[in-house]
Amino acid sequence: MANKCLWCKQTISQELRVSFIMSFKPYVAVLMCEKCRQLFSPIDQATACPGCGRRQKQPRLCEDCQIWQTRHEPQLSNHALFPYATVQEYMSRYKFQGDYELRKLFQKQFQSFILASTSGALIVPIPISEKTFAVRKFNQVEGWLEGMSYQRMLDAESRDGLPQSKKDKRERMQLKQPFSVRNAWEGRLKNRSICLIDDVYTTGTTLHLAADLLYSYGAKNVSSITFAR
Template sequence: MCEKCRQLFSPIDQTTACPGCGRKQKQPRLCEDCQIWQTRHEPQLSNRALFPYATVQEYMGRYKFQGDYELRKLFQKQFQSFILAHATGVLIVPIPISEKTLAVRKFNQVEGWLEGLSYQKVLEAESRDGLPQSRKNKRERMQLKQPFSVRNDWKQRLKNRSICLIDDVYTTGTTLHLASDLLYSFGAKNVSSITFAR
């Protein structure tokens, strides 16, 4: 990527980001969405995000939805450095995609960025009929039922583990909160998350 294009991708200032979801803002306080999550969900999930979604929307469209797998390399090192800076000594767990989605897309976009980094496939995603998450509105996303299960080989190995979930985009937070709930139900000690965008 040339320097002119690279300057278009401005990372979120972590010193002023929302401590709940990682949203770009001017003051480091819980945003309105996270204040709502605080009233309806325990324990709280802390997410950090590398980029504001508006900055990377076109890139995500080409990489994730148009299947340009080579584009993973543009931000691979930067995203991995961001993860390692904020997730030291924890189990790194990517959010999975269903077999149905994998059959269409041919790759998991999150695992594409993690190539070469140590991570574990702890979760599995169910294949469901209906609209994909990316085509649902906020209310429909918030009503999502538990789409994940823990792989059999990990069910006895999560107790007292600190885990960092990795996903592409934090939109409403529902996906990450549901994954977090599941991991806590299997005895995880602490669950946080990092996303490419917010």
């Protein structure tokens, strides 16, 4: 039994033990070799910043989150799976070069992470604008959520045609509300708990804007989970 690592393209040899064959469990192909798996070390949730989810040695509110705290009520609580530096090349191949196959590499891990950090909240991926979708052909967040239950609740306007990562920090802070709630959800948000899912927490602006909007429709609690911080 041999298949190729989706990341380094090397052959992975999987020993199929007799005990496994006798267990009649469905065979799940391993998508990443052990060497690559070790490159992607997740953030330790026990010591991450309770505000934005960044990797830290102590679980206290980081400086960026202390600033958010003074100008935003209520505070958003974000959990992140990986440090951005760890998945930078992955994000560039998946999201920017558009290698959609790479969504599979972290589907299982990201979905388990989401399910472990939310209880009963509606899972809502951050949308991309029609303009971005026309170029990329897929929503990178929904790519990871394939097979799990989630709600398309929001729409996004185009942000002046510039991908967010190309704007400087100050420009990103000044962005106006880019989201709207879909008609079908307008009257159904009162007292609901919502967990927003996004790819990267950078300044936190995107997620705070989405949270503001959902609170204005009566949501009881809005939290968020990102693939990277």
